[in-house]
Amino acid sequence: METSHTYDQFRNDLKPALQSKQEEFSLLGYGQVSEQELWNFLKRKKWKKTEGNKSMAELMQDILSVKVGEYFNYATVEAFKEAEFAFEDKEELRKLFE
Numbered sequence: 001m002e003t004s005h006t007y008d009q010f011r012n013d014l015k016p017a018l019q020s021k022q023e024e025f026s027l028l029g030y031g032q033v034s035e036q037e038l039w040n041f042l043k044r045k046k047w048k049k050t051e052g053n054k055s056m057a058e059l060m061q062d063i064l065s066v067k068v069g070e071y072f073n074y075a076t077v078e079a080f081k082e083a084e085f086a087f088e089d090k091e092e093l094r095k096l097f098e
Contacts, residue, residue, distance in 0.1 A: 017063040
């Protein structure tokens with residue numbers, strides 16, 4: 001379970017920017033990125049270190065400035081972190097690299 005983040009209190013106010021970014025990803029052909037996934041990216045990457053409080057305009061700019069590649073690099077790393085690979089069977093390992 002995740003702990004509360006400094007900017008969680010602004011999530012509802014930032015919904016329009018989050019939705020705009022989701023639509024941008026979709027228009028660019030990158031499928032559906034959920035609001036929660038985008039929010040987690042922002043908390044874990046963009047806002048990992050909160051130095052003072054940002055204004056609402058700065059938070060919106062952070063959301064709108066997210067690059068597709070930046071997000072998907074993060075998502076790929078997170079997917080690998082969450083995956084549980086058990087290569088006790090040499091055959092499984094061989095199949096992976098075919």
